[in-house]
Amino acid sequence: MDDQPEMKAKNPWHRPRIIFITVLFVIGIVSMVAIGVVQNKPLHQKYKYGIVLDAGSSHTSVYIYQWPAEKENNTGMVQQMDACNVPGVGISGYSTEPNRAGDSLKSCMDKARSIIPNHRHPETPVYLGATAGMRLLEMKNAAASEKVLESVERVLQTYPFSYQGARIISGQEEGAFGWITVNYLNESLRQASGTLGALDLGGASTQITFVSGQKQESPDNSIDFRLYGHDYHVYTHSFLCYGKDQVLKLSLANEIRPVHTKTETIVVEDPCFHPGYRMNKNFQSVFNSPCVTGLSYPEKNFVHMGSGNGTKCHAAVRKVFNDSGCSYSICSFNGIFQPRVEGQFGAFSAFFFVMDFLNLTTLSLDEAKEELGKYCATPWEIIKQNHPNVKEKYLAEYCFSGTYILTLLEDGYNFTSHNWQDIKFIKKIGNSDAGWTLGYMLNLTNMIPAESPDTPPLPYGGYVTLMVLFAVMILLLGLLACKVFRRPTGSAQKEII
Ligand SMILES: O=P(O)(O)OP(=O)(O)OP(=O)(O)OC[C@H]1O[C@@H](n2cnc3c(O)ncnc32)[C@H](O)[C@@H]1O
Ligand SMILES: [Ca+2]
Numbered sequence: 177m178d179d180q181p182e183m184k185a186k187n188p189w190h191r192p193r194i195i196f197i198t199v200l201f202v203i204g205i206v207s208m209v210a211i212g213v214v215q216n217k218p219l220h221q222k223y224k225y226g227i228v229l230d231a232g233s234s235h236t237s238v239y240i241y242q243w244p245a246e247k248e249n250n251t252g253m254v255q256q257m258d259a260c261n262v263p264g265v266g267i268s269g270y271s272t273e274p275n276r277a278g279d280s281l282k283s284c285m286d287k288a289r290s291i292i293p294n295h296r297h298p299e300t301p302v303y304l305g306a307t308a309g310m311r312l313l314e315m316k317n318a319a320a321s322e323k324v325l326e327s328v329e330r331v332l333q334t335y336p337f338s339y340q341g342a343r344i345i346s347g348q349e350e351g352a353f354g355w356i357t358v359n360y361l362n363e364s365l366r367q368a369s370g371t372l373g374a375l376d377l378g379g380a381s382t383q384i385t386f387v388s389g390q391k392q393e394s395p396d397n398s399i400d401f402r403l404y405g406h407d408y409h410v411y412t413h414s415f416l417c418y419g420k421d422q423v424l425k426l427s428l429a430n431e432i433r434p435v436h437t438k439t440e441t442i443v444v445e446d447p448c449f450h451p452g453y454r455m456n457k458n459f460q461s462v463f464n465s466p467c468v469t470g471l472s473y474p475e476k477n478f479v480h481m482g483s484g485n486g487t488k489c490h491a492a493v494r495k496v497f498n499d500s501g502c503s504y505s506i507c508s509f510n511g512i513f514q515p516r517v518e519g520q521f522g523a524f525s526a527f528f529f530v531m532d533f534l535n536l537t538t539l540s541l542d543e544a545k546e547e548l549g550k551y552c553a554t555p556w557e558i559i560k561q562n563h564p565n566v567k568e569k570y571l572a573e574y575c576f577s578g579t580y581i582l583t584l585l586e587d588g589y590n591f592t593s594h595n596w597q598d599i600k601f602i603k604k605i606g607n608s609d610a611g612w613t614l615g616y617m618l619n620l621t622n623m624i625p626a627e628s629p630d631t632p633p634l635p636y637g638g639y640v641t642l643m644v645l646f647a648v649m650i651l652l653l654g655l656l657a658c659k660v661f662r663r664p665t666g667s668a669q670k671e672i673i
Pocket of ligand 1: 266307525526529533570
């Protein structure tokens with residue numbers, strides 16, 4: 177028993193060995209933490225890109241989207257990187273010279289090529305979707321619409337991207353993808369809670385889409401989605417010819433009909449244009465659309481003269497809605513089934529442009545009607561003086577467009593003063609425009625899974641924190657163990673001293 181402490185005290189390697197083991201232990205722990213951190217660190221942000229061309233009736237816009245390469249299936253990850261407005265008219269406006277349709281896209285496509293990194297070009301998908309302008313052209317002249325699509329296809333194929341096709345999308349798709357876009361951007365798809373309805377007003381058609389708990393009486397208007405593990409029963413309808421440019425033609429045509437055409441100068445008085453507004457127009461510009469049907473018209477010009485009367489304008493616009501003949505329990509207009517509107521709505525495109533210009537976005541329905549009445553009665557000269565920088569065509573039409581919007585929402589879709597505040601007039605959500613294009617791309621690239629993707633139980637930050645805490649705990653335990661392990665030796669040494 178006496179020999180033992182003497183032997184330990186004499187061992188010259190005892191202390192260095194403990195130091196060596198401790199150092200190794202510390203290095204081990206530090207390496208473990210370092211490897212954990214490095215291994216799980218997000219890779220240097222790498223983005224992927226996608227391009228969607230919205231070939232609308234009034235103009236084409238090119239949207240470029242980007243998303244972090246490793247997070248394709250996470251909601252809210254795809255963002256709009258850039259939007260480019262193609263100069264000139266929409267592609268359906270090139271029906272008589274189709275080659276110019278493709279050429280018109282070049283400036284925006286060149287821009288896309290310059291802002292997307294070169295090494296991503298071959299894998300960047302390009303989609304073109306045409307909406308109501310091309311639907312109408314197809315109805316009027318199928319061969320011309322085919323040529324226009326061929327022309328845009330030829331040009332898009334000259335770019336180094338992955339061309340995925342140019343086609344006319346259906347009104348149902350336009351409504352559904354607009355709904356997906358706003359709910360994806362609003363991050364409402366992951367939570368089973370409320371979604372946003374989508375209201376889109378274009379130049380040639382308008383769409384209404386919302387989740388409805390009521391019985392869907394018309395299969396054409398009903399879509400079922402399963403997204404991120406949730407089921408959605410969505411009502412949608414697209415009214416062709418009810419975009420604001422076509423309704424202007426319809427309502428003008430209604431006012432022209434009673435006019436006696438034998439007189440020298442035909443004057444059409446219009447309560448939806450400001451007093452003092454006088455413009456020479458061609459009958460053809462009103463009657464050239466398949467939306468304005470069954471009428472012969474004189475090959476003459478007419479004088480379009482404003483009288484600025486909100487009440488009469490509302491009455492004139494009201495005539496474009498047909499309220500008779502609903503074969504369902506409930507309809508919007510023109511015999512189309514529509515359940516009662518439910519929940520919150522995002523109203524975008526021309527709903528926003530017009531209501532925002534008129535400063536009506538935050539008013540109640542009654543206040544909006546009153547303000548609009550005053551605006552319509554304002555003389556055209558004063559309107560022009562007050563807005564010298566606004567395009568004159570838009571400026572002349574805001575009274576009509578505002579009246580159409582209020583009439584469509586109240587008399588058409590049956591919103592009331594009680595649920596008026598449920599409509600939010602929006603242009604963007606975050607940095608991305610509200611519209612059908614993002615939803616279209618998410619769908620075609622399978623970026624919205626039916627089931628919720630498996631997510632790690634801990635976020636990255638939480639994972640690293642836990643790793644560090646555990647490492648520190650093990651280190652402390654190790655040191656404690658060393659101390660306890662050394663204690664008998666120390667007391668034995670003391671005994672010798
Ligand atoms: O959906 P479709 O019917 O194909 O048409 P579009 O896609 O071309 O239609 P937009 O939403 O781009 O525009 C809708 C209408 O609003 C008009 N518009 C665009 N910007 C506007 C602004 O700032 N003020 C007023 N009107 C505007 C435009 O000329 C159209 O008549
Ligand atoms: Ca549109």
